[in-house]
Amino acid sequence: MPISNDLSRRLRLALQAARHPAADRPLVPLPDKGLAHDHVRLEGTGWLARIPKQSQLGLSAQDNLDYQRACFERAAASGHTPALQGVLPPSEHLPRGALLVQSIEGRPARLPDDLPALSAALAALHARPLPEAASRAPLLNAADPLRALVQEIDAQAAHLGAAGLSVPVLTAIEGERQRLLACVLGTDRPARCLIAFDAHPGNFIVQPDGRAVLVDLEKCRYAYPGLDLAHATLYTSTTWDLDTQAVLSVDEVLGFYATWAGAVGPMAATARPWHGVLRRAMWLWSITWCAKWRALSVEAARTGADGEDWSSQRSEAALVDHVRNRVDHYLSPPVVAEVLDGFDLFERGLRA
Template identity: 70%
Template sequence: MSPHDDVIPRLRQALQAAGHPHALAALERLPDKGLAHDHLRLVGSGVLARIPKQSQMGWAAADNLAYQRACFERAAAGGHAPVCHGVLPPSAPLPRGALLVQAIEGRTARLPADLGAVARALAALHALPVPESAQRAPLLDPPDPLRALCEEIAIQAGHLAAAGLAPAVARRIDAEGQRLQKRVASHGRPTVHLIAFDAHPGNFIVQPDGRAVLVDLEKCRYGYPGLDLAHATLYTSTTWDVDSHAVLTPGQVVAFYRDWAQAVGPVAAAAQAWHLPLRRAMWLWSVTWCAKWRVTSGARASATADGEDWSGEHSDAALVAHVRERVDHYLSAAVVSRVIDEFAELEREWSA
């Protein structure tokens, strides 16, 4: 039995209880492609329901919805994100509630052909005016985003010992962690902007006019654009989603950063020197997440509707198997070496 067999009647009940104008619309569940949400189309309404399976940010159910709503509302101002149409609060049929957003029509990004469109979509997000500090809540806005990222990575790295890594892999991950800690201890930081922090290519839909739309925005925060640029082009991102799977060359990666710089304008100058350090940091975040998922995904699903929960019981077996295969691949010695070798190639490209 699928863990989602009853999601259509549960969403119907929640829509009717809320008196939603499309409560009687036909409901179509989209293929299970993510570990954090079920997605259901309200057919003919232009609305998509995002029903959380968990909160990747660790929030309580209502706080999770409020955070996601803020993400969509702020990102939509850049013209490359869905409009938020409202919230179904946590209830008996939907213990984690649901976010109702604009249904974007199009196809998954294809690489490398759509790299320019993805770069322009991210540039539109990063170029948005940054509110005064008092106006940035509820989105994460740490006083030192680099230190906060390092601390987040350290928490995930707490699972490395139990993840069964090859000794050579553990050593290389540890060396990258030490490199990041030295960077955190140094002076200087890039400028802060609104970022997605989940910009892997599978999260973009390309519309018929060629415009790329970033459709998964639950992790937005105020941080460094270089993290998004890395997440869009790292091997661990471009080979994650079956529909957008591609292995980029260093030249294609450099061209992507160049397209972003041209589209984002003045923001690019301050970001240039940080492209490689933030690319290393984003990869480190990704592989420590892989270790965390490997260790925690076998647990039973939580009985509470609040917080983080990576249990494989929340997702279709095919998705869990795909994620397990990808995690094993990314934590292999060959792939770790491949990514670190690419860092060296990009360093030569950017310093030439």
């Protein structure tokens, strides 16, 4: 049985077991475009099933659903994310369960034209009031988000050796890691807020009225807005998704940051001195993730429903080929050198 047909069959059984009102609706699997979820449209309802393939945060099946549910619930007030309709718990039919979320009608983002819409969506998310510390769980809320990010990068960097990288690339990555560590040793930090931590352009849908909606929210956390701004405009993000591929100029990136600053309010002042640091940090996270994926994607799919699983067996061959192409490109010496040159140009532009 084709994977998509089996997925629809198992989703229908889960809906029936939950006595969900959409249990008898036609189910239409969407193209396989992500390493963390399958998506199935519940025709005639306006809803999608987000069915996890794994937890990118290494959580158990139930904790992963609880985390994602909190992401959608916390971000909803921004007006730029899908509504959450319900949750299907882990079961024999769907071992990792599923979220039922609003199906957003629209088109992929077109860069650079839609950069103002993307910046407005992120500004609306970042401007949400910060909850009291006791109310932030289960979302990540590190005592020092910058130090926690370094620890995430270090964990991914453990795979650099197995990824077979060239000496120039390893040297560049190590240089940036040392630069970031020097920043961590200082005591200043920007204001924190709710961020997506996965704000690459392929995760946005632009509605007919021009409003951008951020549709992938599984990695939200309380950290620094500059990480989202970087992820939305880094070369490793804007050339990732086939539907949104574009190479942005430095002026276009600076314009995106300026538009966000004009929309987000007072937070912009504390964020600005950190834009360069967090842009480099988000690239470090992305490039070490590429090394991690290269090392782990060749492994067999794990049994059980908990934790991470980057095995290429979890996704369609076309998606795996695309990811491999992008990873190889981003880990190549010329691309790494060009990205680092771009950081210098960006930082000079910020000072101008």
